[in-house]
Amino acid sequence: MxxxxxxxxxxxxxxxxxxxxxxxxxxxxxxxxxxxxxxxxxxxxxxxxxxxxxxxxxxPQFPVSMQQPAMPLQQIVEAKLAMYPFDYQEHLMVQMPSHYDPYYKVYLDLVREEGNEDDHGEVASLLVDSQSGKTVANKEDFFLGDxxxxxxxxxxxxxxxxxxxxxxxxxxxxxxxxxxxxxxxxxxxxxxxxxxxxxxxxxxxxxxxxxxxxxxxxxxxxxxxxxxNLAIVYQIAFVIFIYQGDQDSLFKDAGFTLFDEQRIEQPLDMTPAYKIIAETRQRDDFNISNVIFYNYGDEAAIIQIRGENLSHFSQNDEFFYRVKTGELLNKTDINNYNVFRKGREIIATLHFxxxxxxxxxxxxxxxxxxxxxxxxxxxxxxxxxxxxxxxxxxxxxxxxxxxxxxxxxxxxxxxxxxxxxxxxxxxxxxxxxxxxxxxxxxxxxxxxxxxxxxxxxxxxxxxxxxxxxxxxxxxxxxxxxxxxxxxxxxxxxxxxxxxxxxxxxxxxxxxxxxxxxxxxxxxxxxxxxxxxxxxxx
Structure with a gap:
């Protein structure tokens, strides 16, 4: 057979x-x-x-007149700080306008209520007209995309x-x-x-x-x-078994820079920070996505600038400056990047x-x-x-x-x-x-x-x-x-x-x-x- x-x-x-x-x-x-x-x-x-x-x-709800001159970013941010009870112990983030979106998005961590100091406070998410500086809406009001x-x-x-x-x-x-x-x-x-x-x-x-x-x-x-979606499982395992519970060391080795400097309660004019931002925005090979301020208005102030390097595939650069001196504290770019972080950025670029x-x-x-x-x-x-x-x-x-x-x-x-x-x-x-x-x-x-x-x-x-x-x-x-x-x-x-x-x-x-x-x-x-x-x- x-x-x-x-x-x-x-x-x-x-x-x-x-x-x-x-x-x-x-x-x-x-x-x-x-x-x-x-x-x-x-x-x-x-x-x-x-x-x-x-x-x-x-x-269409809030058309921006592009014929008007843009309002300076510093004027916009400080006007919003005057309107809201901002917690200066926290950070402030500004998402920049783009060719898709003509608005600034300003995120303010507000002061926590008495007795809830250990909880994360409320965040004001403002949609701001880049020409007039007017808050047109809360970002969460238009929630479809998110x-x-x-x-x-x-x-x-x-x-x-x-x-x-x-x-x-x-x-x-x-x-x-x-x-x-x-x-x-x-x-x-x-x-x-x-x-x-x-x-x-x-x-x-x-x-x-x-x-x-x-x-x-x-x-x-x-x-x-x-x-x-399961990276947190690997992260927990690494923290416990390899880093002996030291999560900050894990983040540092993974290429994520953490700054936890405390305020020294000495006032500082933040104009130099906005000059750094303006100079960075003029670069033809770099597109700023957002700016994060730490210790705003204090001599310990630091700014973090994130954006896309247009000269390289899937390259997101990040720069940290001390506002008082203009010193570059840390950077992550094509010449100074972490393999783990670069790999994740490539995967994200392919995924989306x-x-x-x-x-x-x-x-x-x-x-x-x-x-x-x-x-x-x-x-x-x-x-x-x-x-x-x-x-x-x-x-x-x-x-x-x-x-x-x-x-x-x-x-x-x-x-x-x-x-x-x-x-x-x-x-x-x-x-x-x-x-x-x-x-x-x-x-x-x-x-x-x-x-x-x-x-x-x-x-x-x-x-x-x-x-x-x-x-x-x-x-x-x-x-x-x-x-x-x-x-x-x-x-x-x-x-x-x-x-x-x-x-x-x-x-x-x-x-x-x-x-x-x-x-x-x-x-x-x-x-x-x-x-x-x-x-x-």
């Missing part, structure tokens, strides 16, 4: 058992982590354009960072198991998509093709997600697509959305397979359908609702960020609950996409009905991200309409197949 015949008669040989077990593990891990994995990739896809979304939300970004890396939960790290770990296993499962036909069936086969084969081909084509991208994200311009981020966005589609296809395959098994209860199927299909579709709809709320809620409402978050959560929960009561997954997805398209159309209409003049003015002043976000919304509407038509035609075909009479012999 030859080997081929033997294998045919022994389908449960050890290699087949391994593949079968891997397939079962891949399937269950995928369905368990799919809602959170979809959330991570979906929110990450949107926040690839974090700065553009922030400009879209804020700039909310979606936090969903991406910590799910807006207290222990969310660790949860995302664990999800990244399981995602890495799902990728590895998928490679082993399809190893033999990885290249032979690379672009196979069977349009003439049944619905399950089409979904399987879609899942596999997207999985193979995005493999380098997904591996990079799984590994970098592990580095970012923050290189080679907007083209790379558009490519990242397309790949991220493709992975979201792959997740939904995998969920539908699992539901189709389990619904045919007699030992699976209908209640279990409904639960998984609500959690996966309803959760994934609900996240898309909830994001559209959040965009609409960010646009139409007046800036004068103090709790506008909370209203936006509540609208997001209510939309998501309602979509998931409704998914428990429907029988057709495809028809329900079509309905969710239809609702999403309708909300996005309302968002575009609100944009131009409320802020048409401001948007045109921003475009002429060079702040074009607002229109860029609107173009992205419009393209998503087009794709949504195409998806609705595709799902509708597939549903009609499915109904025709089920109701067709059997052919006569």
């Amino acid at each position: 030859n080997t081929r015949t033997l294998n045919a008669k022994m389908p449960n040989t050890p290699p087949n058992k391994v593949i079968k077990n891997l397939t079962e593990s891949h399937s269950w891990i995928g369905i368990i982590i799919s809602p959170l994995l979809f959330l991570i990739f979906w929110a990450g896809a949107v926040t690839l354009f974090y700065e553009e979304v922030k400009q879209w939300a804020v700039a 909310f979606l970004y936090q969903l991406h890396y910590n799910l807006n939960l207290p222990a969310g960072t660790y949860i995302v790290g664990i999800i990244s770990l399981f995602f890495f296993f799902a990728l590895a198991s998928g490679i082993f499962i399809h190893a033999k036909k990885l290249y032979r069936h690379f672009f196979q998509y069977r349009t003439d086969k049944n619905r399950r084969d089409k979904l399987l081909d879609l899942h596999n093709v997207v999985g193979v084509m995005t493999l380098p991208f997904t591996l990079m994200y799984a590994l970098s997600g592990l580095v970012f 697509g923050d290189f080679a311009g907007v083209d790379v981020r558009i490519l990242y966005f397309i790949l991220s959305i493709a992975i979201c589609v792959m997740i939904v296809a995998g969920n539908m395959l699992w539901l189709d397979k389990r619904s045919l098994q007699q030992n699976i209860s209908a209640r279990s199927i409904r639960f998984v359908r609500g959690l996966s299909v309803g959760g994934c579709g609900g996240l898309v709809l909830a994001t559209a609702v959040a965009f609409l709320c960010e646009r139409i809620i007046p800036a004068s409402i103090s709790m506008r960020s909370d209203v936006m978050v509540y609208a997001f959560v209510i939309s998501l929960v309602a979509t998931m609950l409704l998914a428990y009561r429907v029988d057709s997954k495809r028809r329900y997805l079509g309905q969710v996409i239809f609702a999403t398209v309708a909300v996005l159309i309302l968002t575009l209409l609100a944009d131009w009905l409320m802020f048409s003049e401001q948007i045109i003015l921003l475009w002429h002043d060079g702040f074009r991200a607002v229109v860029g976000v609107e173009v992205g919304i419009f393209l998503f509407i087009i794709v949504g309409i195409w998806a609705i038509k595709t799902l509708s035609s597939n549903n009609e075909t499915r109904v025709a197949e089920l109701t067709a009479e059997p052919a006569l012999d």
